[in-house]
Amino acid sequence: MNIQIRGIHKVFANFPALDGVNLDIESGELIALLGPSGSGKTTLLRTIAGLEFPDEGAILFGGEDIANRPVRERGVGFVFQHYALFKHMTVAENIAFGLDVRKDRPSKEAIRKRVNELLELVQLSGLDKRYPTQLSGGQRQRVALARALAIEPKVLLLDEPFGALDAKVRKDLRRWLRELHDKTGYTTIFVTHDQEEALELADRVVVMNRGRIEQVGNNQQVYEQPATPFVFDFLGSVNILPGEVKNRELRFDGSDDVWDSESQETGLVDIYVRPHDLQIVDSQAPGLDATVTLVQRAGALIRISATLATSGERIELELSHLDTLARSRQPGDAIRVAPITFGLFPRAPHRRPTTLPDVVPNAPAENRERAR
Amino acid sequence: MTAATPSFQRARRARSVIPGFGLTMGFTLFYLSLIVLIPLAGVFFKSSQLGWDGFWHVVTHPRVLAALKLSFGAALIGALINAVFGTLVAWVFVRYRFFGKRFFDAVIDLPFALPTAVAGIALTALYSGNGWVGQFLEPLGIKVAYTPLGVILACTFIGLPFVVRTVQPVLEEAEKELEEAAASLGANRLQTIVRVILPTILPAILTGFTLAFARAAGEYGSIIFIAGNMPMVSEIAPLLIIIKLEEFDYAGASAVAVAMLGLSLFLLLLINGLQVWSRRRHGQKT
Numbered sequence: 001m002n003i004q005i006r007g008i009h010k011v012f013a014n015f016p017a018l019d020g021v022n023l024d025i026e027s028g029e030l031i032a033l034l035g036p037s038g039s040g041k042t043t044l045l046r047t048i049a050g051l052e053f054p055d056e057g058a059i060l061f062g063g064e065d066i067a068n069r070p071v072r073e074r075g076v077g078f079v080f081q082h083y084a085l086f087k088h089m090t091v092a093e094n095i096a097f098g099l100d101v102r103k104d105r106p107s108k109e110a111i112r113k114r115v116n117e118l119l120e121l122v123q124l125s126g127l128d129k130r131y132p133t134q135l136s137g138g139q140r141q142r143v144a145l146a147r148a149l150a151i152e153p154k155v156l157l158l159d160e161p162f163g164a165l166d167a168k169v170r171k172d173l174r175r176w177l178r179e180l181h182d183k184t185g186y187t188t189i190f191v192t193h194d195q196e197e198a199l200e201l202a203d204r205v206v207v208m209n210r211g212r213i214e215q216v217g218n219n220q221q222v223y224e225q226p227a228t229p230f231v232f233d234f235l236g237s238v239n240i241l242p243g244e245v246k247n248r249e250l251r252f253d254g255s256d257d258v259w260d261s262e263s264q265e266t267g268l269v270d271i272y273v274r275p276h277d278l279q280i281v282d283s284q285a286p287g288l289d290a291t292v293t294l295v296q297r298a299g300a301l302i303r304i305s306a307t308l309a310t311s312g313e314r315i316e317l318e319l320s321h322l323d324t325l326a327r328s329r330q331p332g333d334a335i336r337v338a339p340i341t342f343g344l345f346p347r348a349p350h351r352r353p354t355t356l357p358d359v360v361p362n363a364p365a366e367n368r369e370r371a372r
Numbered sequence: 373m374t375a376a377t378p379s380f381q382r383a384r385r386a387r388s389v390i391p392g393f394g395l396t397m398g399f400t401l402f403y404l405s406l407i408v409l410i411p412l413a414g415v416f417f418k419s420s421q422l423g424w425d426g427f428w429h430v431v432t433h434p435r436v437l438a439a440l441k442l443s444f445g446a447a448l449i450g451a452l453i454n455a456v457f458g459t460l461v462a463w464v465f466v467r468y469r470f471f472g473k474r475f476f477d478a479v480i481d482l483p484f485a486l487p488t489a490v491a492g493i494a495l496t497a498l499y500s501g502n503g504w505v506g507q508f509l510e511p512l513g514i515k516v517a518y519t520p521l522g523v524i525l526a527c528t529f530i531g532l533p534f535v536v537r538t539v540q541p542v543l544e545e546a547e548k549e550l551e552e553a554a555a556s557l558g559a560n561r562l563q564t565i566v567r568v569i570l571p572t573i574l575p576a577i578l579t580g581f582t583l584a585f586a587r588a589a590g591e592y593g594s595i596i597f598i599a600g601n602m603p604m605v606s607e608i609a610p611l612l613i614i615i616k617l618e619e620f621d622y623a624g625a626s627a628v629a630v631a632m633l634g635l636s637l638f639l640l641l642l643i644n645g646l647q648v649w650s651r652r653r654h655g656q657k658t
Contacts, residue, residue, distance in 0.1 A: 051552050071555045078556040084549035088571040098557035101567070144553075151557055 008057035032202035077148030254310025257286035447588035450527025458535025488593025518600025531584030
């Protein structure tokens with residue numbers, strides 16, 4: 001079922017949660033809504049589900065506007081971050097719930113057959129008599145998924161589906177969900193604040209900020225050609241350096257060397273460079289002089305912090321441990337640094353776009369399920 | 373030396389983060405004995421002076437039977453009413469915001485705090501034939517004061533906070549997501565309430581029901597004013613005990629007390645079993 005979202009506005013107590021959102025989703029796509037907390041990604045998902053209603057705008061399921069229909073009539077499968085399983089029902093009863101409450105309830109035998117199929121699909125055969133409290137977090141989330149799939153939804157919506165799980169379980173489930181999606185072909189939209197999760201799992205990523213969509217694209221597009229400073233900053237770390245563009249030539253402030261620029265515009269710019277897009281070059285090559293302040297070795301990566309000689313600006317580099325110019329650097333060494341690729345944006349009045357961590361990395365223990 | 377080793381090891385193994393199992397357990401048993409068991413044992417001891425036949429004669433006396441029936445029957449009906457409407461009240465308090473919510477929330481606890489005699493007199497004044505409420509009920513042929521209906525009313529009054537206060541926190545904690553999940557799966561409002569919400573809060577309702585019942589079964593102060601205390605009609609068992617005491621029939625009084633105790637214990641165990649059953653349905657350990 002393809003979905004069109006047209007001009008959705010939603011205000012919560014003077015706070016614009018969604019501010020003019022337009023989005024087209026093709027049938028069978030796996031879409032990630034990515035953004036920091038308060039970016040409106042969950043509100044958008046809940047609006048698509050019918051758990052929230054937009055103040056303005058239309059949501060079309062296969063061309064039909066369903067913006068004012070309640071969730072019950074939309075035929076969406078919704079999976080919650082904390083599973084929301086019915087604790088007084090067994091796994092089988094949970095999965096059967098959506099079929100059991102139908103007006104045209106299928107026969108007992110048909111329901112049992114469907115439940116067994118789904119249990120097999122989510123690889124939980126044999127656990128049908130268990131209660132949710134007797135399952136691990138990963139298992140519970142799979143039950144929740146099976147329950148949502150039981151009603152053969154038009155679209156599958158997942159709200160931070162792996163948010164409450166361990167890193168290891170999360171990774172396994174992620175891969176498993178991708179396989180499941182490829183096998184079943186449900187149009188799927190999931191919300192996440194984890195850029196790695198979004199990039200790894202989704203066909204297309206929708207990056208959101210302050211109730212607006214910043215960029216929609218496949219993972220390569222959003223990572224390599226970020227449309228806005230926010231996307232650049234949110235998808236990975238970034239160095240922001242001041243510079244100027246003149247006659248299609250870019251000059252870093254305090255440097256005489258110039259780089260080609262595709263930008264037509266002229267004026268002061270912020271140059272966005274990812275740490276791994278910086279390299280150390282010979283002292284004669286074009287570049288910026290800097291002094292190493294800190295060297296960290298993390299596996300195959302060497303992280304170097306340095307201050308620029310000209311402006312005193314602090315920069316971060318991530319280099320391969322095989323890089324001969326990067327090896328055995330010590331704090332205090334003088335290096336010359338040059339960007340491989342970069343993004344240019346008109347200089348912002350206040351420089352750094354602030355990104356908030358969505359969920360505290362060390363969330364309280366009770367919110368994190370430990371898989372057995 | 374060798375004999376000492378196992379006990380030493382056992383002591384080590386039993387060590388936990390929280391110390392003092394022996395001390396706290398000992399105190400608990402002593403305390404329970406002092407406060408609960410010894411006085412109750414005294415009641416049994418006193419009634420045993422009658423002998424089995426004497427005891428049986430006292431408790432099967434029609435007047436005693438009628439009083440026991442009224443006490444437990446009214447308490448059960450009152451607790452049932454509270455289980456239904458107390459749950460509703462808790463629901464409203466948890467789910468809705470309205471003007472004066474804090475005030476009404478405090479009012480719920482009044483039956484806890486009010487001296488029972490005051491409550492009884494107030495109820496009597498309201499529901500007697502010329503009271504504020506009673507004057508409208510009287511023409512309809514409904515007599516509340518000085519009838520078993522009044523006893524039920526008083527039982528309901530004093531039991532309400534138990535249900536509300538046990539259900540409220542559980543409802544507050546019940547995830548809204550459960551309802552959203554049910555709705556997304558196509559359940560209508562009624563199906564959501566009956567199949568998802570009620571089972572979630574059922575253990576709490578049962579607990580509240582038990583507390584309200586236990587309190588009402590033993591209630592004295594608020595009932596005697598509104599009951600009218602007519603033997604065989606509106607006389608409750610606790611009052612009968614007082615009457616027997618005033619007649620210096622201590623053994624008879626304790627016999628009625630023992631009957632009440634036994635019945636209460638039986639009913640509480642029954643409800644307890646219900647609770648275990650409902651909790652087991654949640655897949656929780658009991």
